[in-house]
Amino acid sequence: MARLCVITHKKTATGNNISHAKNRTKRLFKVNLHKHTFKIAGNQTLKLRLSAKGLRTIDKYGLQQALTLFVF
Numbered sequence: 058m059a060r061l062c063v064i065t066h067k068k069t070a071t072g073n074n075i076s077h078a079k080n081r082t083k084r085l086f087k088v089n090l091h092k093h094t095f096k097i098a099g100n101q102t103l104k105l106r107l108s109a110k111g112l113r114t115i116d117k118y119g120l121q122q123a124l125t126l127f128v129f
Contacts, residue, residue: 060088064111064127095120 061068067088073081089109094102097120107115115123 060090061106062088062090062108062111063105064114064123065108066127067108067110 059068069088070086072084072086074084075081090106091109091112092104093107093112094104095115097103103120105111111123114127117123118126
């Protein structure tokens with residue numbers, strides 16, 4: 058499974074480590090993902106892998122609206 062946030066669609070980015078001598082080597086910037094379980098209608102649960110910003114988005118808009126706004 059890819060490192061991808063369900064809400065914000067953030068994924069692993071690439072870049073460079075730059076030393077004091079300005080040597081550049083490739084590196085990865087990984088997403089800050091969390092597994093979170095949400096309760097929805099009745100006894101149903103929904104498990105999502107979210108970035109920290111995705112969790113904040115759900116806090117701001119609510120789960121239903123965040124899923125309809127940001128999931129394609």
